[in-house]
Amino acid sequence: MTDYGRSPGPEPWHPDDPLYGDQGWDRGQTGHGGWDQYGNPVPQQPYPDAQHYPGQQQYPQAPYPGQQYADPGYADPHYAGGQQYPQQPHWDGQQQYDWSGQHTVPTHDGYAVGVAETYGQPPAQADPYGHGGYVPQQPAPQSEPEQTAEWAAFHEEAEEPERHPFFTGTSLADYQEDERERFVANDDDDDEYEDEPDDERNTRKGKKKRSGCAVLVALLVLVGLVGGVGYGGYWYWQRHFAAAPDFSGDGTGDVQVVIPNGATLAQMGNILKRNDVVKSVDAFTKAAGGKPLQGGVYMLHKEMSAAAAVAMMLNPSSQNALIIPEGSRATRIYQAIDQKLGLPSGTTENAAKGADLGLPSYANGNPEGFLFPMRYSIGKSTKPVDFLKQMVQQAEAEYGKDDLEAQAAKVGKTPYEVIIIASLIQAEAQERQDFYKVSRVIYNRLDQNMALGFDSTINYAKGRSTLNTTNSDTKFNSPYNTYLHKGLPPGPIDNPGHLAIDAALHPADGNWLYFVTVKPGDTRFTNDYAEHQRNVAEFNKYQREHGG
Numbered sequence: 318m319t320d321y322g323r324s325p326g327p328e329p330w331h332p333d334d335p336l337y338g339d340q341g342w343d344r345g346q347t348g349h350g351g352w353d354q355y356g357n358p359v360p361q362q363p364y365p366d367a368q369h370y371p372g373q374q375q376y377p378q379a380p381y382p383g384q385q386y387a388d389p390g391y392a393d394p395h396y397a398g399g400q401q402y403p404q405q406p407h408w409d410g411q412q413q414y415d416w417s418g419q420h421t422v423p424t425h426d427g428y429a430v431g432v433a434e435t436y437g438q439p440p441a442q443a444d445p446y447g448h449g450g451y452v453p454q455q456p457a458p459q460s461e462p463e464q465t466a467e468w469a470a471f472h473e474e475a476e477e478p479e480r481h482p483f484f485t486g487t488s489l490a491d492y493q494e495d496e497r498e499r500f501v502a503n504d505d506d507d508d509e510y511e512d513e514p515d516d517e518r519n520t521r522k523g524k525k526k527r528s529g530c531a532v533l534v535a536l537l538v539l540v541g542l543v544g545g546v547g548y549g550g551y552w553y554w555q556r557h558f559a560a561a562p563d564f565s566g567d568g569t570g571d572v573q574v575v576i577p578n579g580a581t582l583a584q585m586g587n588i589l590k591r592n593d594v595v596k597s598v599d600a601f602t603k604a605a606g607g608k609p610l611q612g613g614v615y616m617l618h619k620e621m622s623a624a625a626a627v628a629m630m631l632n633p634s635s636q637n638a639l640i641i642p643e644g645s646r647a648t649r650i651y652q653a654i655d656q657k658l659g660l661p662s663g664t665t666e667n668a669a670k671g672a673d674l675g676l677p678s679y680a681n682g683n684p685e686g687f688l689f690p691m692r693y694s695i696g697k698s699t700k701p702v703d704f705l706k707q708m709v710q711q712a713e714a715e716y717g718k719d720d721l722e723a724q725a726a727k728v729g730k731t732p733y734e735v736i737i738i739a740s741l742i743q744a745e746a747q748e749r750q751d752f753y754k755v756s757r758v759i760y761n762r763l764d765q766n767m768a769l770g771f772d773s774t775i776n777y778a779k780g781r782s783t784l785n786t787t788n789s790d791t792k793f794n795s796p797y798n799t800y801l802h803k804g805l806p807p808g809p810i811d812n813p814g815h816l817a818i819d820a821a822l823h824p825a826d827g828n829w830l831y832f833v834t835v836k837p838g839d840t841r842f843t844n845d846y847a848e849h850q851r852n853v854a855e856f857n858k859y860q861r862e863h864g865g
Contacts, residue, residue: 561599567625568594568618573637575694578612578711585610593619595626613638614694641708643690643814644743646777650688650708650812654701665701672702674709679733686736686809687712715815724822728760739821740809744773745832751840752816756824758832758842767830769799777810784860835859 574592576585582605586598594617595601604623614637615630629635639657641650651666669684676687684705689712695704716732725735738759746755762769772786778795791800796807813821829842831849836859841852 561603561623562597563600564596564620564622566620566622568621570619572617572619573696574615574617575696576610576612576615577694578691580612582610589617589626592617594621595623596620597623601626611692612694613692614696637694637696638692639695639704640692641688641690641812643817644740644811645688645690646811647685647688648780654695654704657695658697658699658701660701665705668701669705672705674702674705675713676709677713677732679731681808683808684709686740686812688812689715690812690814712812716818719815719818719822721818721822728822728824734805735818735821736813737805737809739813739817740811741769741771741773741805742820743811743813743817744777745771746817746820747834747840748838749816751832752820753823753825754827754829754840754842755832756820757827758829760824761828761830763804765830766803768801768803769805771799774799774806774810777806836863 572592572594574588574594576588580588582602583598585605586595586601589595589601590598600623604627608627608631610627610630615635616637617626617629617635621629639653641653645653647669648666651669652662654660654665655662674684674687676682676684680687688705688708691711693704693707693711716736721732721735725732728735730738738756741759742752742755746752759769770791772784772790774797775786775790775793775795776782778793778797779790791798794801796802797810799806827842828844830844831846831852832840832842833849833852833856834840835852835856843849843852
């Protein structure tokens, strides 16, 4: 059949069927019967040269009353056996069609074979002539008005705008216009890939985006490298060939600058630059060179040349500092702070009482021995308690350098006992080489349970500083009187420096039990008491001669 086929009902074939009206296969009746131009069946005309098989009875061709045969191919031929077969048209002698629209049957030599056996009895109606045969049922003819209405409906439908097969509510023209606009809006200039599958297109676009990002990153890296090389070259040229920015002259005005102890030249230069003293750090470091600049409080000028700033810092008059000598007692330090800050006498000592200075627990709140002696920066706005805290912090740093706790355990002493011994050494020794010998005398006497008998402890107890000690002084009632009490005093008698601490931890080797400084630079050590008495006699003679 054709693509349109034929429905099993009475409707005619579609007029657009390419086989419609084909005069080459009109069921063996060329020019007779068939369909008209509207697809309706036309009554069969009698054949002028009709032939009959032998013994066949011929019936008139007039239609049965009330019935019209639309298919002239289905005549009423009869055979001897009284069995009737409808005549079927042929298609090139190969395939025979059941014109009822139900079956297609195979043919052999142009004749239908086994129709009844293969497909069952075809639909038929009783023979009106009473011969017992079967006449195939034909579709009823349609009236002319109905044919005209159907044909008009067909043409009306054909004249409507063509619809998109998937969107029944939209015309094909509108759909194509929408598709064109969407394509233009999303066009990425990749026309050669318009037939590409979606997954491959997405993969390709993802690669293009990644490639673009890679190019951008590479460009940024390249720009960074070029910029870095350029900046490095500029910096190297400025560092080694160009003169560092600098002010000229001695500057104007006054500014107080605090340089921490241990600061490097670069750190000093940064502080001076922040205070507008010098213009650049490089200019200051070049001007300072290897000069002995130290931390402290300096009175300088603004916008000075680097050379002028260095020269002024080396001038003692520009330094605003407080120097605490080694062996200074706490009472003497309090007085020095009051004088430096212009405070009433006793202000610092009263502030120290009950203040949290950061002392270790074994100090029992006594700052003596923990106000480390050195040069300190001090400004006009410095508070006494803050200054004392700074000194305590410095002492802890110095004791940490000496590994005080571990080294004290090696000599069988506590850290606090080492500080007390160091304070005794600081008060008794005068020359550097004597510090370690005095330390040995202290250890030897403690080991032999002898009284230390130091005049320095009596002076501390009595709050004085003298080299002359009388017999009555040796009887002064104080726990610090080492003539009356054996062992170490209850606390340090001054604030020792680093050398005294080191000597207390590393006493010299010797058996000395006595020593006396006959005159400056002449301290004599011995383990013989009689010799010691002779040395004491020489000391007294020297004092009488020099008004001591």
